[in-house]
Each structure stands twice: as structure tokens, then as C-alpha cells.
Amino acid sequence: MKFFVDTADIAAIKELNDLGMVDGVTTNPSLILKSGRAIAEVTAEICALVEGPVSAEVVAEKAEDMIAEGRHLAKIADNVCVKVPLTWDGLKACRVLTDEGRKVNVTLCFSSAQALLAAKAGATFISPFIGRLDDIHLEGMDLISDIREIYDNYGFETEILAASIRTVNHIVDAARIGADVITAPPSIIKSMITHPLTDKGLAQFDADWKQTGQKIL
Ligand code: G3P
Numbered sequence: 070m071k072f073f074v075d076t077a078d079i080a081a082i083k084e085l086n087d088l089g090m091v092d093g094v095t096t097n098p099s100l101i102l103k104s105g106r107a108i109a110e111v112t113a114e115i116c117a118l119v120e121g122p123v124s125a126e127v128v129a130e131k132a133e134d135m136i137a138e139g140r141h142l143a144k145i146a147d148n149v150c151v152k153v154p155l156t157w158d159g160l161k162a163c164r165v166l167t168d169e170g171r172k173v174n175v176t177l178c179f180s181s182a183q184a185l186l187a188a189k190a191g192a193t194f195i196s197p198f199i200g201r202l203d204d205i206h207l208e209g210m211d212l213i214s215d216i217r218e219i220y221d222n223y224g225f226e227t228e229i230l231a232a233s234i235r236t237v238n239h240i241v242d243a244a245r246i247g248a249d250v251i252t253a254p255p256s257i258i259k260s261m262i263t264h265p266l267t268d269k270g271l272a273q274f275d276a277d278w279k280q281t282g283q284k285i286l
Pocket of ligand 1: 097198235
């Protein structure tokens with residue numbers, strides 16, 4: 070499973086990237102707002118830091134404008150992946166940009182029907198939003214299973230990029246289902262390491278080691 074980080078925070082990306090844990094990055098207009106930086110500048114910086122795809126989202130409504138924005142964003146670096154919304158205009162832009170050889174991430178997916186359309190439009194990635202479905206009392210994870218089944222039935226190569234990840238369980242469940250990628254805030258990825266029995270065990274080993282009076286170095 071590939072790990073993308075869902076942030077435009079350079080320091081947070083760098084910290085995980087130095088551990089070899091970052092296979093890509095996703096951003097969106099809300100994350101650009103949060104960064105307080107210009108999209109071109111922060112995207113260029115992320116692309117220089119990370120080898121994998123870096124999603125940068127278009128904001129136009131019409132396909133031709135999305136295509137123009139996508140081509141412009143793609144000039145920032147070779148690893149820019151153009152992110153388009155799951156609308157008919159977004160899918161038209163997806164088809165054109167994909168045919169030009171660009172990577173395209175189709176975002177704001179909330180149904181398997183939408184995911185099927187994105188695959189037909191040649192999307193590199195489909196981004197189903199788990200947390201936002203959970204927010205309205207639906208089972209976000211069911212969408213990941215449904216898309217996995219449908220894509221596998223027909224051998225679609227579009228990668229399932231599980232997004233709107235809010236918990237460690239979201240990551241583990243998406244991994245069990247076989248999502249190709251998760252994108253999560255760095256804080257959630259970092260909290261994957263936490264287990265009380267690890268802390269307890271370490272405290273015990275530390276106490277016992279002190280009693281031996283030994284040193285390794
Ligand atoms: O990748 C999509 C993600 O940024 C949305 O997450 O938590 O705002 O639903 P959230």
C-alpha cells in the first residue's frame with residue numbers, strides 16, 4: 070500500500086519523507102489555504118522534496134478551463150498529478166489530460182457509480198472520501214470495498230486512493246480491503262505507531278536494564 074500525505078505543510082512532509090514513508094502528496098484548495106502560501110510556490114517545493122505524484126487541484130468549473138489550469142499546474146514539475154472534481158466537466162478534463170500523458174486524480178468521489186465513470190475516463194487515481202461519508206452516517210469503508218470489487222471485476226487500472234482519512238482504523242481497514250493508496254494527514258500516519266503495550270513493555274525493559282547495571286556502549 071502506498072502512503073500519500075494529505076497536506077501542504079512542508080515540514081510535516083519532510084519529517085515523514087526522511088523516513089521513506091511518503092509515496093506521494095495530495096493537496097486541495099482547503100489545504101493550500103491552510104498553508105497560507107501560493108499554490109505554484111508550495112507545489113514546486115513539495116515536488117522537489119518528494120519523488121512520487123503530488124496532486125494539485127484545479128478550481129475552474131468548465132472542462133476547457135480545468136484543462137488549461139491542469140496544463141499550467143503540470144508545468145510546475147514532472148511529478149504533478151492534476152486533481153479534478155467528479156463532475157462531467159471534471160471527467161472531460163480527465164480524459165483530455167490523461168490522453169496527453171498526464172496523471173489525473175479524480176476527487177470528491179462518494180459513490181461506486183462515480184468511481185466507475187472516473188475509471189472509464191482514464192483516471193490515474195480515484196479519491197473516495199471515507200470520513201465525509203461517515204460524517205453523514207453512511208459507511209465510508211463500504212465504498213472502498215465496492216470500488217475494489219468493481220475495478221477488479223474488469224481489470225481497471227485506476228488506483229483507489231482512499232481519502233478523507235480520519236482515524237488509524239480507516240487506514241488499516243482500507244489496507245485490508247486492498248485500496249492501492251491512502252492519503253492521510255501526517256498526524257494520523259504518525260499516530261499509527263501508538264500502542265499502550267509497546268509503552269508498557271518498553272518501561273519494563275528500561276527498569277530491568279537499569280537493575281542489571283550494564284551498558285552496551
Ligand atoms: O484528501 C481529501 C481530504 O483532504 C478530505 O479530508 O478530512 O477534509 O474530509 P477531510
